[in-house]
Amino acid sequence: DTGVSQNPRHKITKRGQNVTFRCDPISEHNRLYWYRQTLGQGPEFLTYFQNEAQLEKSRLLSDRFSAERPKGSFSTLEIQRTEQGDSAMYLCASSYALSYENGGYTFGSGTRLTVV
C-alpha cells in the first residue's frame, strides 16, 4: 500500500492556462475527495466521488473546475482558464465507504499550484 498518490507535486502555470492534476487513491478505497488549502487556512472541501459517481460538489467549485473519476479508480481535477486566486495546495483523500469510522480519510501529499 503506497498511500494516496498525487501528481504533479508542484505546478507553475501562467494565468489563463488550463491545468490538470491526478490522484491515485488507495486501491481498495471507493470514496475519493478533493480539497483545496490556501496559506494559513485549513483544507476546504471541493467534491467527492463514490466509485465513478460524483456525489457532491461544493459551491467553491466554479464552472472552471471539473473533476472526473472515469473508472472508479484514479481521479483528475482540471482547472480551466486559471486565475491567480486558484493558487493553492490541492489535496486528494480516499476512504472506504463502510469503514470511515475506523480511520477517517487518507490524504495525499497534495499538488501545489502557483498561477503567475
Added chain:
Amino acid sequence: AQSVSQHNHHVILSEAASLELGCNYSYGGTVNLFWYVQYPGQHLQLLLKYFSGDPLVKGIKGFEAEFIKSKFSFNLRKPSVQWSDTAEYFCAVMLDTGRRALTFGSGTRLQVQP
C-alpha cells in the same frame, strides 16, 4: 453552515510542557470530530476521532481530546510535548447526516523548542 474555530494560531512551548489546543464548532446536530496533524513536509494524518461513547478519546503519540457537547468543544491535549510534536494541527467536523465532507478549522502551528 457549520464552522470550526481554532483560536490558537501559533503556539510555542518548551519540551515537557503541557499542551492544550482549543477547537470549537458551530452546529446544533450530531457531529463526528477529528484532529489531524501535518508534520513539516508531510501529508495530513489522523491523530484521533470521536464518533460516540466516551467523550474522552485517546489517539496516537500520547494525544487525547475531550468532547464537551454543552460547550461545542473538542480540545486537544498532551501532558508533555516533545520536539517531534512540532507540526500544524487541524480540528475537523463531519456532520452525522450521511454527508462525508470534513469542515476544517484554520489550524494551529505548534513549535516545540528543545
